[in-house]
Amino acid sequence: xxxxxxxxxxxxxxxxxxxxxxxxxxxxxxxxxxxxxxxxxxxxxxxxxxxxxxxxxxxxxxxxxxxxxxxxxxxxxxxxxxxxxxxxxxxxxxxxxxxxxxxxxxxxxxxxxxxxxxxxxxxxxxxxxxxxxxxxxxxxxxxxxxxxxxxxxxxxxxxxxxxxxxxxxxxxxxxxxxxxxxxxxxxxxxxxxxxxxxxxxxxxxxxxxxxxxxxxxxxxxxxxxxxxxxxxxxxxxxxxxxxxxxxxxxxxxxxxxxxxxxxxxxxxxxxxxxxxxxxxxxxxxxxxxxxxxxxxxxxxxxxxxxxxxxxxxxxxxxxxxxxxxxxxxxxxxxxxxxx
Amino acid sequence: xxxxxxxxxxxxxxxxxxxxxxxxxxxxxxxxxxxxxxxxxxxxxxxxxxxxxxxxxxxxxxxxxxxxxxxxxxxxxxxxxxxxxxxxxxxxxxxxxxxxxxxxxxxxxxxxxxxxxxxxxxxxxxxxxxxxxxxxxxxxxxxxxxxxxxxxxxxxxxxxxxxxxxxxxxxxxxxxxxxxxxxxxxxxxxxxxxxxxxxxxxxxxxxxxxxxxxxxxxxxxxxxxxxxxxxxxxxxxxxxxxxxxxxxxxxxxxxxxxxxxxxxxxxxxxxxxxxxxxxxxxxxxxxxxxxxxxxxxxxxxxxxxxx
Numbered sequence: 043x044x045x046x047x048x049x050x051x052x053x054x055x056x057x058x059x060x061x062x063x064x065x066x067x068x069x070x071x072x073x074x075x076x077x078x079x080x081x082x083x084x085x086x087x088x089x090x091x092x093x094x095x096x097x098x099x100x101x102x103x104x105x106x107x108x109x110x111x112x113x114x115x116x117x118x119x120x121x122x123x124x125x126x127x128x129x130x131x132x133x134x135x136x137x138x139x140x141x142x143x144x145x146x147x148x149x150x151x152x153x154x155x156x157x158x159x160x161x162x163x164x165x166x167x168x169x170x171x172x173x174x175x176x177x178x179x180x181x182x183x184x185x186x187x188x189x190x191x192x193x194x195x196x197x198x199x200x201x202x203x204x205x206x207x208x209x210x211x212x213x214x215x216x217x218x219x220x221x222x223x224x225x226x227x228x229x230x231x232x233x234x235x236x237x238x239x240x241x242x243x244x245x246x247x248x249x250x251x252x253x254x255x256x257x258x259x260x261x262x263x264x265x266x267x268x269x270x271x272x273x274x275x276x277x278x279x280x281x282x283x284x285x286x287x288x289x290x291x292x293x294x295x296x297x298x299x300x301x302x303x304x305x306x307x308x309x310x311x312x313x314x315x316x317x318x319x320x321x322x323x324x325x326x327x328x329x330x331x332x333x334x335x336x337x338x339x340x341x342x343x344x345x346x347x348x349x350x351x352x353x354x355x356x357x358x359x360x361x362x363x364x365x366x367x368x369x370x371x372x373x374x375x376x377x378x379x380x381x
Numbered sequence: 382x383x384x385x386x387x388x389x390x391x392x393x394x395x396x397x398x399x400x401x402x403x404x405x406x407x408x409x410x411x412x413x414x415x416x417x418x419x420x421x422x423x424x425x426x427x428x429x430x431x432x433x434x435x436x437x438x439x440x441x442x443x444x445x446x447x448x449x450x451x452x453x454x455x456x457x458x459x460x461x462x463x464x465x466x467x468x469x470x471x472x473x474x475x476x477x478x479x480x481x482x483x484x485x486x487x488x489x490x491x492x493x494x495x496x497x498x499x500x501x502x503x504x505x506x507x508x509x510x511x512x513x514x515x516x517x518x519x520x521x522x523x524x525x526x527x528x529x530x531x532x533x534x535x536x537x538x539x540x541x542x543x544x545x546x547x548x549x550x551x552x553x554x555x556x557x558x559x560x561x562x563x564x565x566x567x568x569x570x571x572x573x574x575x576x577x578x579x580x581x582x583x584x585x586x587x588x589x590x591x592x593x594x595x596x597x598x599x600x601x602x603x604x605x606x607x608x609x610x611x612x613x614x615x616x617x618x619x620x621x622x623x624x625x626x627x628x629x630x631x632x633x634x635x636x637x638x639x640x641x642x643x644x645x646x647x648x649x650x651x652x653x654x655x656x657x658x659x660x661x662x663x664x665x666x667x668x669x670x671x672x673x674x675x676x677x678x679x680x681x682x683x684x685x686x687x688x
Contacts, residue, residue: 116527123497
């Protein structure tokens, strides 16, 4: 497919990569709703960073696929303003490392506009970005936890192609600002089945990636495949791990996590970002503080990146969480629970 | 059509209201001396255009667009009758009047949202425009550069007006402005002009030309309106006489008053009447706002964070 060819809903197999699924969702919504348009860098004939907007320029042209200067604050700010006055923009911030350049708009404006106008204003904006380690090695820092801290922003981070499409459809249709985070390591990963049409996935709902009775393992984004790999290995040892993919960090599915943990009485949380102040801390604190109490039989374990700025090159693998670390954490909770 | 007498009346309302609000709330930002920029900048917008006025007591702009005086006063007093349920900074306006919201105390972000209003109008193929004003302090935020550049590239229907009062809180402009604001326009390939911010008719004429240009689809303009902050940054902030040394202050109300008399557009008694009417209106508004209910848990709105 050439970079400016129209996006076709792929026929037959419906097996898409994560990135293709996101692009399909955007294309579907742009066809359905003329108020939707895209702002970003390199999203024209080039097809977007990591082919993230491939085909959209060819189908919708420069009036709805707006190539912007390298000005993230103006991109997000102008999208918020356009949303205030009747549009539904999607802003593509090429990489999560660039979000801090738009922080004032993301933190001081986006979450506040509805509430601070007494409910009068609405800002249906999607801010789409890519985080973490990826196939090209650049821009690995994962700052997503910051954004779940602020009331008024929604944060989603799908880990499968079907979830990516379904959550992008929800994000575009939402009347609130939504940060849509694509784990870079999964962008061009293995294809998977994606339903055609409107497979909307509600924001705030977790998915059960694997059932198990022994340990609850909460993950999102790039750690989902690591967790499933760990669970498969542990299953050979007779340990049944229940893997919950949060999919949304704000709002997040407390009910599913608490219900699972009540059954397993053991909780491990794994994410690509750092442990300190990472969103795993919120999950742990929520479960630990729930009334009536979740009767845990082992301390809650968290797995995340080493407490260093994520390094480049071959050093990086030593900083990022691994399937082996997740397995070790699971075993720890099992041992603690039996001693 | 707004004529010079209307401009005069609005400036008197702004002065009277602002002076009163400063006595009610020492944290209010005094507009005194800068009324001509607010009034002249927003005089020629249509109701369906978007207005993003500078935060320094923009209430006169809201009034010109149809806001109720007593409800604005209620905002400054923290009452539930304010337009935004007491949730935002008091200078935030009523959104339904196409006023770009002030939802945080950071500066420069409204240059972004105002630019977005212009982007919406362009995407919608409408002939609506946006006018956005900000201070000379704010003009050093990155958002100034990013958004004017973006608006120039995309030829957005917007007018940027710097309400240049020579101060950023306690700092004089020579500590943060190495060159005239209007000169920056050349770097973006857009027209830049300087207007006398103490002359409401000059401000109006300069901005009106830029509005026409924006409405014709010819893109943004940067207008630098030179004015002077006569009081402190906030009502309780005292600026010493030494700080004002060497500054020639012209009162924008006196400037237009002289012209109205000269042109035979008003008599002394009529001008006195304008002042009296403004004083009466403000007094009535304060009385009504004072008796309004304070905010409660209803306004806290735990279920109103998301639309």
